[in-house]
Amino acid sequence: MSETQRVGEVIESSTTDFIAQCYELYELPPLGSLVKTGDSDGELYGIVYNATTSGVEPGRRPIARGKDEASETAIYQSNPQLLKLLRSEFEVAVVGHRREGKLCQYLPPKPARIHGFVYQCLPEEVREFSQSFDFLTILIDRQLSVPTGELIAASLRQMGKVRSDDDRGHFLVTAGKELAILLSHDFNQLKAILERIKR
Amino acid sequence: MTPTNNQRLGIVTGGSLTRGVEVRLDSSASVEDMVVGRYVTIYGRKQCFLGMITDISLGVVDPRLTITPPDISDSFVAEVLTGTSTYGTLQVTPYQVIGGQADAKTKGSQPVKTIPSHFSEVKLASQDEFEQVFGKEDEERFHIGNPLDMEIKLCLNMERFVERSSGIFGKSGTGKTFFTRQLLIGMLQKSKAVNLIFDMHSEYGWKGTDEGKQRFVKGLKQLFPSQVAVFALDEKSSLRKGLTPDFVVRIGYDEIEPAVMALLRQTLNLTEPAVNAVYELHRRFGKNWLKNTLALKGVDETKDLLGELSIHESTFQNLKRGLAKLSRLGFLQPQASGDTVGRILGYLEQGKNVVLEFGRYQDITSYMLVANLLSRRIYDRYQERVEVAMAEDSAKPTPLVISIEEAHKFLNPEVASQTIFGRIAREMRKYNVTLLVIDQRPSGIDDEVMSQLGSKIAFSLDNDRDIDSVLSGVSGKGELKTVLAKLASKQQALIFGYAVPMPVSFKPCDYGETYYRRFTPSKTDITKQAEQDIEELWG
Numbered sequence: 250m251s252e253t254q255r256v257g258e259v260i261e262s263s264t265t266d267f268i269a270q271c272y273e274l275y276e277l278p279p280l281g282s283l284v285k286t287g288d289s290d291g292e293l294y295g296i297v298y299n300a301t302t303s304g305v306e307p308g309r310r311p312i313a314r315g316k317d318e319a320s321e322t323a324i325y326q327s328n329p330q331l332l333k334l335l336r337s338e339f340e341v342a343v344v345g346h347r348r349e350g351k352l353c354q355y356l357p358p359k360p361a362r363i364h365g366f367v368y369q370c371l372p373e374e375v376r377e378f379s380q381s382f383d384f385l386t387i388l389i390d391r392q393l394s395v396p397t398g399e400l401i402a403a404s405l406r407q408m409g410k411v412r413s414d415d416d417r418g419h420f421l422v423t424a425g426k427e428l429a430i431l432l433s434h435d436f437n438q439l440k441a442i443l444e445r446i447k448r
Numbered sequence: 449m450t451p452t453n454n455q456r457l458g459i460v461t462g463g464s465l466t467r468g469v470e471v472r473l474d475s476s477a478s479v480e481d482m483v484v485g486r487y488v489t490i491y492g493r494k495q496c497f498l499g500m501i502t503d504i505s506l507g508v509v510d511p512r513l514t515i516t517p518p519d520i521s522d523s524f525v526a527e528v529l530t531g532t533s534t535y536g537t538l539q540v541t542p543y544q545v546i547g548g549q550a551d552a553k554t555k556g557s558q559p560v561k562t563i564p565s566h567f568s569e570v571k572l573a574s575q576d577e578f579e580q581v582f583g584k585e586d587e588e589r590f591h592i593g594n595p596l597d598m599e600i601k602l603c604l605n606m607e608r609f610v611e612r613s614s615g616i617f618g619k620s621g622t623g624k625t626f627f628t629r630q631l632l633i634g635m636l637q638k639s640k641a642v643n644l645i646f647d648m649h650s651e652y653g654w655k656g657t658d659e660g661k662q663r664f665v666k667g668l669k670q671l672f673p674s675q676v677a678v679f680a681l682d683e684k685s686s687l688r689k690g691l692t693p694d695f696v697v698r699i700g701y702d703e704i705e706p707a708v709m710a711l712l713r714q715t716l717n718l719t720e721p722a723v724n725a726v727y728e729l730h731r732r733f734g735k736n737w738l739k740n741t742l743a744l745k746g747v748d749e750t751k752d753l754l755g756e757l758s759i760h761e762s763t764f765q766n767l768k769r770g771l772a773k774l775s776r777l778g779f780l781q782p783q784a785s786g787d788t789v790g791r792i793l794g795y796l797e798q799g800k801n802v803v804l805e806f807g808r809y810q811d812i813t814s815y816m817l818v819a820n821l822l823s824r825r826i827y828d829r830y831q832e833r834v835e836v837a838m839a840e841d842s843a844k845p846t847p848l849v850i851s852i853e854e855a856h857k858f859l860n861p862e863v864a865s866q867t868i869f870g871r872i873a874r875e876m877r878k879y880n881v882t883l884l885v886i887d888q889r890p891s892g893i894d895d896e897v898m899s900q901l902g903s904k905i906a907f908s909l910d911n912d913r914d915i916d917s918v919l920s921g922v923s924g925k926g927e928l929k930t931v932l933a934k935l936a937s938k939q940q941a942l943i944f945g946y947a948v949p950m951p952v953s954f955k956p957c958d959y960g961e962t963y964y965r966r967f968t969p970s971k972t973d974i975t976k977q978a979e980q981d982i983e984e985l986w987g
């Protein structure tokens with residue numbers, strides 16, 4: 250696994266979610282992208298559903314500093330300590346795991362470990378993972394801080410990106426059909442998602 | 449994109465033995481590719497079923513979808529929704545069970561007694577599955593066409609077909625005559641039966657016309673000269689067509705019996721009393737009644753006779769007019785020479801088919817008169833011979849199929865009981881004679897006669913009463929009605945009944961040059977055969 254794919258480290262964890270902190274400020278994996286954590290013992294897969302950047306010290310809000318600066322970058326240049334006082338975090342919904350080499354799209358027996366490294370999945374891993382759409386059920390069932398429809402659309406767009414043009418169309422239609430079945434009770438939701446993943 | 453044979457169409461989601469099963473289409477199969485009348489195989493858990501699509505419908509998962517329809521101009525949305533939120537369903541009637549998966553080696557099929565279980569897979573029937581039910585072309589089975597939208601030969605067991613009377617129905621110009629010609633060839637080739645064809649419009653014997661292509665097509669005699677004899681009522685018309693008939697038919701006045709006159713009542717405009725008068729005159733003059741009645745001239749002699757026979761003057765005038773019409777028919781002669789019935793029977797006995805061409809006598813009077821008169825006497829002879837054969841335990845006469853057109857004129861409820869054809873239909877194959885009736889208006893035919901017809905071939909019919917009468921007494925009538933209603937107006941038909949294991953809608957073979965070649969070995973074959981013969985001869 251190349252180091253460049255490492256995007257952060259787990260700092261909070263539960264069965265359904267984990268929160269990871271980025272090593273570099275603002276170096277966040279995109280919304281809806283597939284990440285993983287864990288070791289050879291078992292890998293957890295999750296989808297990034299929320300990201301935040303805030304002050305390191307709880308309860309202390311950063312203050313505006315740019316009044317006399319020419320540009321935003323200049324603020325950071327004249328206040329190098331900022332990079333230490335601010336941090337970027339992202340929240341991940343756990344949607345599957347790998348056990349004994351087999352990909353399972355349901356919740357793992359144990360949550361992620363704190364300080365576990367978090368990696369952005371490589372394109373071939375994304376393709377492998379998105380051969381099945383069972384993870385959509387998990388996302389639909391969740392009440393997350395972001396609208397589920399938005400998240401599903403974002404993750405499908407991400408998964409579409411790692412495919413060739415021809416393949417992408419087919420992939421999105423198949424995914425759409427899966428959603429049409431899962432959301433048969435909620436046509437408006439379905440329509441909203443389809444609007445967002447259209448070619 | 450039409451589905452290929454091994455592509456799954458969908459799965460069974462419900463149904464019953466009486467109504468047939470519902471099949472929900474997969475999203476990959478478009479409703480628009482489905483056709484009623486098409487054959488599908490349903491792979492149940494223990495058995496395979498061959499069934500026919502009898503209806504196609506659309507469904508939505510969420511009724512809200514129909515209230516605020518999605519924007520289907522967006523092809524992506526449309527593609528996603530087909531088969532998921534919106535889907536097609538097929539109504540399929542299973543007819544035959546073909547070898548269960550466990551004992552797939554047992555060929556052949558049985559009628560269904562149950563239905564496939566939930567979620568059984570459905571595919572288009574393959575050639576092999578179809579052949580398990582209908583059989584392949586062989587000594588008894590004749591290729592009559594292709595099931596609609598399938599590149600498979602549909603073969604009909606001709607030996608079974610001739611075992612019972614059958615009917616070919618359809619409105620004008622649908623292809624009844626063209627198909628009948630092929631059936632006759634089939635019987636000639638693949639059954640032991642011989643045919644007697646009353647050829648009203650002279651289309652079967654030597655040649656017929658193809659309205660579509662404005663050309664002539666070959667009749668039976670041209671294709672099978674040694675197996676067909678053409679009899680002519682009007683030899684001039686036959687000669688004009690380039691055919692010297694094998695026999696010219698003449699009917700003597702003395703051959704006309706009162707019973708035939710009763711049949712001709714309507715066409716000759718006779719009153720009820722006039723027909724009764726015929727019986728009186730027959731009682732008086734015997735065989736010569738017609739000749740003598742036509743000869744009656746003087747008022748006085750007539751008066752006495754009429755008084756004696758208590759025939760009313762006006763009745764007699766009515767009868768005279770009718771008989772005058774009759775006597776103008778050229779083939780009727782005071783004294784006929786030649787034994788037509790004997791000659792026909794002679795040919796039939798040799799296994800030859802007889803076509804009687806009516807030439808210019810295309811009126812219904814001539815047709816009913818001649819067809820009835822000859823058939824009655826031939827049937828009587830058959831009856832005699834069958835009875836003798838049974839008594840002596842010897843061979844029965846060759847099975848005979850009599851083909852008649854405009855059947856509703858003979859077999860309408862009013863006259864069906866009086867005509868010989870009504871009797872043949874009712875007595876079934878007791879005396880080795882069956883009927884092939886060809887008609888445009890099946891609703892005009894007596895219900896009882898219709899119910900005696902074993903196999904029926906229905907081309908497009910547009911009158912509801914005709915459709916009902918053709919399908920009366922058939923199980924799954926409602927479903928077949930949709931199939932029948934969807935037939936094209938030419939060269940497409942539905943065959944069902946005794947001779948086929950299940951109904952099939954099919955397209956009869958194209959009748960023309962390529963068709964003839966099936967029966968006439970090509971020149972090169974002949975020369976090859978000759979060369980081979982010579983070789984064998986000289987070693």
Ligand SMILES: Nc1ncnc2c1ncn2[C@@H]1O[C@H](COP(=O)(O)OP(=O)(O)OP(=O)(O)O)[C@@H](O)[C@H]1O
Nearest residue numbers: 620621622623624625626658659660939957958959
């Ligand atoms: N099997 C066929 N092969 C080729 N042409 C056909 C075939 N069937 C029908 N046709 C075309 O359709 C025309 C009408 O067919 P046909 O004469 O058999 O109709 P029909 O049903 O006998 O009509 P009618 O009731 O008026 O006698 C033919 O002249 C021919 O052009």
Ligand SMILES: [Mg+2]
Nearest residue numbers: 621624625626
């Ligand atoms: Mg005709």
